[in-house]
Amino acid sequence: MSNENKDWAGAPKNASSDGEFVRDTNYITDRIVADVPAGSDPIPQDDDTFHWPVEAGRYRLIAARACPWAHRTVITRRLLGLEDVISLGLTGPTHDVRSWTFDLDPGKVDPVLGIPRLQDAYFNRFPDYPRGITVPAIVEESSGKVVTNDYPSITIDFSLEWKQFHREGAPELYPEHLREEMAPVMKRIFTEVNNGVYRTGFAGSQEAHNEAYERLWVALDWLEERLSTRRYLMGDHITEADIRFYPTLIRFDAVYYSHFKCSRNKITEMPNLWGYLRDLFQTPGFGDTTDFAEIKEHYFVVHEEVNPTQIIPAGPDLSGLMSAHGREKLGGSPFAKGTTLPGPVPAGEQVKNPEPFQV
DSSP states (O other): OOTTOOSOOOOOOOSOSSSOOOOOOOOOOOEEETTSOTTOOOEEOTTSOEEEEOOTTSEEEEEOTTOHHHHHHHHHHHHHTOTTTSEEEEOOSOBOSSOBBOTTSGGGSOTTTOOSBTHHHHHHHOTTOOSOOOSSEEEETTTOOEEEOOHHHHHHHHHHTTGGGSOTTOOOSSOGGGHHHHHHHHHHIIIIIITHHHHHHTOSSHHHHHHHHHHHHHHHHHHHHHTTSOSBTTBSSOOHHHHHHHHHHHHIIIIIHHHTOOOSOOGGGSHHHHHHHHHHHTSTTTGGGOOHHHHHHIIIIIOTTTOTTOOOOOOOOOGGGGSOOOGGGGOOOSSOTTOOOOOSOOTTOSOSSOOGGGO
């Protein structure tokens, strides 16, 4: 993709044409870190990346309500109280092959960056950026240049590098004493569940679909069993592992069950996962950052090769998410004693299409 090709567009192609879907996991791996003095230019590293300074008001997180990989960054930013430190720009739920667009904003232009397409921020830094224009992305507001789109590192750095700006009493989402145990759990969730639903839905052959489907359900059965004895994935409190799992789980019955053919059963039919999902959804930062209308519009419209009619299902009924979850019987609490919960969603950041049970 070249910056010179500004006028071409078309439907993005996601599905594999002949076998297993393989995700491109090469990202801009620059990091924003606390040991670079505020006000500094980015500092080059030996691995050809740059370290940028942690600095309030310097960066804008660009996300999409529809995207599960972006959703985790929005949740983490809210739980840690970084709303006044890192601004939030939201694209619309659909995009063409070129990039995500700011079609929800007045004039279809991001009000801070002044750009109609996220690709402009990528091209401002890399004029011939060769890969997909992805969310989440962190953009330097003053230069309009993308800093990083390395979503696994973004949330970890929000927890560790941005501590000086956390809300008083913010939760510890990446506790040091759990990291060794957490690593294989998060890895399995990524490979088998987060990416597993895509591998299942975008398979280009029956054999590839069957293999991906089997792997997905082995993992979900493992998680159902794990959550039978603990309230959250790592025990008594919400951690980074739960934040990485939630965006896939909340999209499952509404999208992945049908659209991605992950249809052995629904999450509502798995007692522990269903209770766990309701527990998270009812926790500030999770349900109040979830826009089902945008989620469904994205998948059923953008993935035209999977859903050529682009019809968006009217269902399913999701109101059960607000029913009693009963997870208190396992002990624990969303966050440790002394933790403060996020306040009201900041003005302008509320989901645009709340379900009746979200109001």
